[in-house]
Amino acid sequence: MTSLFDPFTVRGVTARNRLWTSPMCQYSVLDHSGVPQQWHLVHLGSIAAGGSGIVFTEATAVSPEGRISPRDTGIWTDEQAGAWRPIVDFVASQGAVPGIQLAHAGRKASSWPAWGFEDRTGSVPVAEGGWPTVAPSAEAFGDLDVPGALDLAGIEKIVDDFRAGARRAVDAGFRILELHAAHGYLLHQFLSPLANHREDEYGGSLENRARLLLRIVAAVREEVGDGVPLFVRFSGSDWTPGGWDEQQTATVAGWAQEAGADFFDISSGGIQTGIRIPLGPGYQVPFAEHVRASAEVDVSAVGLITTPQQAADIVESGAADAVMLAREILRDPHFPLRAAHELGVDIDYWPAQYLRAQWRR
Template structure:
């Protein structure tokens, strides 16, 4: 029986346990240049110090226009690479792996940040630093400004941007990358028939709607070589009849595995507004289990995983290979060390500075 504290091999790497940190947007780049700050060092470093096996940095734009807001981090410039190096180096001193989520927000880009915008929400006007958004088709997300449909040449540029982002991530010291294909962002916009009305090679059939993702996966695999893990985050359902669903997710996960992806981080929703999401403790775990069974792939589970015994059961029961924690990690960056104590596991990665506090 696999336990929460068993290491897991990921191509040329080994994560010390299966308690991982989800990418979480911080909206903390006040300069608007995509360069991570001291906040990111302390924020991400605390999780590595706290015993997590793998820490993911937030969704980082592969282009300036791929950011959700101007306050997001990026991975398109040398200045960003240099700033990320300090953060990845610290994570490694604490024994954690660290990954970067490569992202393009598509029609959900150019919005006010979640906090610090004096109550403003929705599309950020160009006069205030916003920009024209793009998507698979010229369909708006809710009340946001309508995007422009990408041309085929521009789609190729997006693929190149993700591949370039992966190369810079390795230069910055990240151990692995995750392709963000969830939560209604650009790749999800291509995957779902609700947001993709194209009639060319990138629209219509499932094969065509998955083409952008598969080209990105294949391009990144060719760029990073055989030893670097590549993850994909999916929303397994749009929660809308006739939209993206678990069956399509499992099918495309299998194709992505064949193209070079290693593990699938399963979330849900985010493509359309006004849907009912049946939230509750571990509510997305069955989605992860379904994709794993349908595609014969490794998965991580995410979504209201808050207790050590709950996390341990998800792994030991075989529902997922690892758990991704977000908000609980914000509440307790030392969750992994606490879980080891509560579950009776001996771990050797307590920071020596903190040993006097060990229970």
């Protein structure tokens, strides 16, 4: 037996196993409305049927200007929340816990979708559906446009947008919320000294750089009450000297837990272009292990986790409480069912339609 298939409970919400689906951008809102489409129902629904314990949406913007690209999903209108409802209901009907990642892209917003526009560079022009971007400091990411530095009124709007997005998400039926503070997007931009050069109460010291995230954690917790688990995704490292690192992550994770967060999803990178990351199987697991041990918080690991035994070893070793799967889930949406089969674990949530595949005859 393996603890990979043990349930995991946060604030009364129980995931049936420790194999969870990471947020993954789909760039499939072709009308630029932020409203999830049939693609999202089929994509997330098939993953839920495949046995994941938690199924997270892609990074879902809390405001129009918070989208990574014009084709991203949103949660800033009631129409969007209503469109999420049948997707959430289907995911839950398959036994998975539906989760949403609330996000704001900051200076990485208004960029071209990852597919279909390979010949386009820089920011999407306003005439083609783009918009001016914002950030902690007026410094561009790569060849994207220079963002406007947020003033205090703009920061207040960011907090309010996350609060309102959380409310709509819960009303749409999502059982878990995650704040995206990784991969070089807005909250990570505030956290990292490589992107935050402010001289006010939101810049400089670690306490100041973490202030916006902690305010959002507290605001979301106040808005949704005690019954909704709140995750935070961090980049455990900027992979460059003088940047954000695993110890700052652990410190801020501890503060975030005190402010109302419950669980920490540890990834890495994304704050600057031109940084070489030494990729390899499980290359980000040490960051999750450090945060778990140093801050004494619950964490998940993600990044080139591709086999059932590798995933089981991560959980059983105590490096992480769960694993997030991304590209491997795209290759095989039924990875958890396959993992149970390969590891010899008898689970009771194979879809009836697939029972003939449960054991080889």
